[in-house]
Amino acid sequence: MAWGALRAIARREWIRHWRGIVLLGVLAGLAGGCLVTGAAVLRRTATASDRLVAAVAPGDLRLQVFGEGVAEDVPGLPGVERAVVGGIAVARVEGRGFVYLGTFLPQGGGELLRPVVIDGRVATGPDEVVVIEDVADALEVEVGDSLHLAYLEPEEVAQFDVGFGDPDGPEVEVRIAGIGRVPSGVMAGTPVVASTALAERLEEAVAGRDVYVDLADEAGVRPAFEQALDDLAADAERPPGAEELPPVAVIDPLEGTRDAARSTGVLVAGLGVAVVVASLSSLVVAWQSLMRHHARTAADQEVESALGLTSAERSAARVLPLVPAALLAIVVAATVAALGAGLDPPGAVRRMEPSPGWRLDLPLVAGGAVLVGVVVLALGERTARRAGRRRSGxxxxxxxxxxxxxxxxxxxxxxxxxxxxxxxxxxxxxxxxxxxxxxxxxxxxxxxxxxxxxxxxxxxxxxxxxGWGADVAVVDVTDAVLADLSADPRVGGVTELTSAALAVGGTEVQGYGLGELRGAPSWTMVEGRLPRGTDEIVLGLHVAAAEDASVGDDLPVGDRVLRVVGIGVGPPLGGEQLGRSVLVDGPAMELLAEVQLFREALVVAAPGEDAGALAAALAERYEISVREQxxxxxxxxxxxxxxxxxxxxxxxxxxxxxxxxxxxxxxxxxxxxxxxxxxxxxxxxxxxxxxxxxxxxxxxxxxxxxxxxxxxxxxxxxxxxxxxxxxxxxxxxxxxxxxxxxxxxxxxxxxxxxxxxxxxxxxxxxxxxx
Incomplete structure (x- = not known):
């Protein structure tokens, strides 16, 4: 290779076009930096849920224990590597209407269940608590605020479904020391975490125990643990008034995380498409710019070819002046990406980020910035070679x-x-x-x-x-409540729904029983129709996909077999993931459910009535759920x-x-x-x-x-x-x-x-x- 000739050509190219080359490096760096930032946000979004689980460490199982003497023995069961035990107490938030909160009362520290404190600090004082983020937002409280909590006695917690009057347990004024963040579903029902000192003060209000368990990662451990737990629960006595409660309820603490991961996948896919399209578009623009840049010297390349320089030598001579542009692009891209490291994951995934704020993904930023420089040189070489092809008449x-x-x-x-x-x-x-x-x-x-x-x-x-065709849902209704709602002139329609967990195809999902239709829409049908008999069922979209079922198929539900007559979308009144529920006829629900049914009413406002005003009026008399996404x-x-x-x-x-x-x-x-x-x-x-x-x-x-x-x-x-x-x-x-x-x-x-x-x-x- 004629190195002297290459240097001379490269020097001439730099002298003639250095301003354009520098501008190219800056623009490529800006575009590349934005793309690297997008990729970093995408990666941060995709991994947020897993990183939060690792930070909080909720374990493999959550046990809600209402049997006496069970919780203390769980850490010694076969296969248990780590366990943390805490009390469950329920309090009414004074001055907030019909608002009750569960409190987790820790019994000493541990390696499990460490809520990430995103604001403030861990609760240590005898009147301090950490409030989980979602509830803090709902109550509109922040670090330093106080809450007046009136705790229920254990017997009153057991009577929660039938009423008990005013709480008779201890009343405390607590101060919020920190706002905590946990994976979706973890600490559900106990969003207030007391300090150890406060937990000792509230021991008399404990109605049950929460036990978070981490099992050994060995074959056969889980069956042995479950058998030992069943034996322990069989001998447990339940406190007076809590006979209808199971002695031990086994909960998967990461079920909500897996459901959230499905939703996160939607956001990740959207971000991924945006990054890919932006990358392709940026490559096209860069290709055009470099083609135009090198096309100006096409005639020069013909002369150089006549003097004996090969195509590779001519393109190399034009890549050399682009090295400063590539280096500049690397620096600019890295700077832009570093500044963009302060972007949290978008949307609801922001609440899964365990380390909010500036977080530099050094391998991705460094690798992405270097890749930007390599792309500039690679495109420069290809466009220079293409521009140097001989004209053809x-x-x-x-x-x-x-x-x-x-x-x-x-x-x-x-x-x-x-x-x-x-x-x-x-x-x-x-x-x-x-x-x-x-x-x-x-x-x-x-x-x-x-x-x-x-x-x-x-x-x-x-x-x-x-799924939300109604304006408001009234919770825990009775026949008298249904009659009152139907007689209210502001109400245009009422439909009763009963609910309980059902085993559909071997998987437990939320089941709803359709009562009498009185003008309030229940489910939105995507395919088929509503159930009309005790042998028919409508599936939510996720259930239909999981069971690979369609209209006309037969599906085992509990100990019965039902015909699928529709696929639809219903309101997630039980807090389940949208689409992970089924709808049957009311009498069928009574045959299928193994526990007492929970009754709710879907209500729509009468024509001309304001739905918001109706919801506010009903909230004064009943517990309601308003329509929310x-x-x-x-x-x-x-x-x-x-x-x-x-x-x-x-x-x-x-x-x-x-x-x-x-x-x-x-x-x-x-x-x-x-x-x-x-x-x-x-x-x-x-x-x-x-x-x-x-x-x-x-x-x-x-x-x-x-x-x-x-x-x-x-x-x-x-x-x-x-x-x-x-x-x-x-x-x-x-x-x-x-x-x-x-x-x-x-x-x-x-x-x-x-x-x-x-x-x-x-x-x-x-x-x-x-």
Missing amino acids: SGAVASSRARRLAPRRGGWTLLGATFALSRAGAGSRVTAGASVAGAMVAVAGLVASLVVGASLGRLLDEPARW PRAVRDLADLDVLPPALAGFLVAVGVAALTHGVWVGAQTRRVDLAVVRVLGAERRHVRLVVVAMAGATAVIAVVVGAPLGWAVGRLAWGEAARGAGVEADVALPASVVVAIVLTLVVAPLLAYPPGRRAGDAAPRDVLREG
């Missing part, structure tokens, strides 16, 4: 095509389309390849973003699509900023790709256009040729990109909707048609300035320059 080709096409009606338009889709010599691939690809990616991504955005907007605007829908709602943001980015990319393609296309076809002028074309004909080049690029982008975008949008929304447990039908917004029309209209407008410039150029001067 473009003037003769243009002459031949012009003679054949110009005499025809619309011949100049056909000639422009031909120019747009064919090679014209050095640099021609900018127009025929990268420009079309960039516009196509932009149109496809734009259409996909609009489809997903419209489908998401419709879901959020229509609560019935996620389930977690899965909230996770989808957190994505609502992505479609418009991605659409705006892709509009910018599309305009840049078309503009760049038109200008570079006109530049690389300047000799062809000059030959056309010599053959008798007028200035307006040349302008028409350039406009047709842009129009052909836009038409291809629309013809290929729009159907591709529709397919991608449909696929993306289908995955997101199924992951959330809602119907996966897509919406086709009018904005898609507007986007297509604007693409076809804007492209010719962008072509007018370069077309006018090409038409005004003197053919003699252009042909002399070659």
